[in-house]
Amino acid sequence: EGVVTQSPGTLSLSPGERATLSCRASQSVGDNFLNWYQQKRGQAPRLLIYGAYKRATGVPDRFSGSGSGTDFTLTISRLEPEDFAVYYCQQFGRSSLFTFGPGTKVEIK
Amino acid sequence: EVQLVQSGVEVKKPGESLKISCQASGYTFSTYWIGWVRQMPGKGLEWMGIVYPGDSQTRYNPSFQGQVTLSADKSISTAYLQWDTLKASDSAMYYCARRNTGSSWDYFDLWGQGTLVTVSS
Numbered sequence: 001e002g003v004v005t006q007s008p009g010t011l012s013l014s015p016g017e018r019a020t021l022s023c024r025a026s027q028s029v030g031d032n033f034l035n036w037y038q039q040k041r042g043q044a045p046r047l048l049i050y051g052a053y054k055r056a057t058g059v060p061d062r063f064s065g066s067g068s069g070t071d072f073t074l075t076i077s078r079l080e081p082e083d084f085a086v087y088y089c090q091q092f093g094r095s096s097l098f099t100f101g102p103g104t105k106v107e108i109k
Numbered sequence: 110e111v112q113l114v115q116s117g118v119e120v121k122k123p124g125e126s127l128k129i130s131c132q133a134s135g136y137t138f139s140t141y142w143i144g145w146v147r148q149m150p151g152k153g154l155e156w157m158g159i160v161y162p163g164d165s166q167t168r169y170n171p172s173f174q175g176q177v178t179l180s181a182d183k184s185i186s187t188a189y190l191q192w193d194t195l196k197a198s199d200s201a202m203y204y205c206a207r208r209n210t211g212s213s214w215d216y217f218d219l220w221g222q223g224t225l226v227t228v229s230s
Contacts, residue, residue: 033215045220090156
């Protein structure tokens with residue numbers, strides 16, 4: 001429990017394209033305690049997805065989460081200009097509590 | 110409006126002490142944990158610890174245990190992050206965030222705007 005990796009480190013895509021971001025935990029994440037956050041330059045993080053696949057209030061439906069166990073995915077179906085940002089996954093564990101992944105930067109190609 | 114508002118930019122010298130704040134409004138402050146997250150320049154998010162304003166319980170990331178102190182004053186809906194002896198390596202942006210927890214979920218759903226701390230001689 002407590003180590004989270006994300007891939008790729010950077011994703012270069014054009015508006016309208018599909019983005020697929022991966023998150024892997026070192027041990028199984030119980031009850032899907034896996035969340036995704038978006039951070040735009042100069043802003044605080046914002047919750048996007050909780051419980052692996054549930055969208056937070058106000059999050060557009062082009063964002064979706066999936067996965068279970070140790071492997072999780074955030075998908076942005078069609079990138080909008082405002083979606084270019086850094087995305088962090090975060091797991092909750094009973095002993096290690098909160099662990100963030102290193103982040104994936106989605107940049108304009 | 111439901112929000113967390115953090116105190117402003119701080120510029121301090123090594124060895125000095127510092128206490129930054131996070132004031133909540135629009136919800137019952139005492140019933141939600143508040144977490145603190147560090148972001149060093151150009152780096153990712155690191156969870157530092159959480160405090161429960163209802164009874165001042167705290168839990169720390171072992172990496173930050175003994176380095177900082179978390180506290181809260183429920184009478185003024187404010188959480189605090191404190192250093193006794195600052196180091197240059199404490200220079201970072203610090204965010205507070207509300208923890209929303211239940212039987213099958215646990216996440217930070219409301220974030221402050223961040224407090225930038227610069228420690229330099």
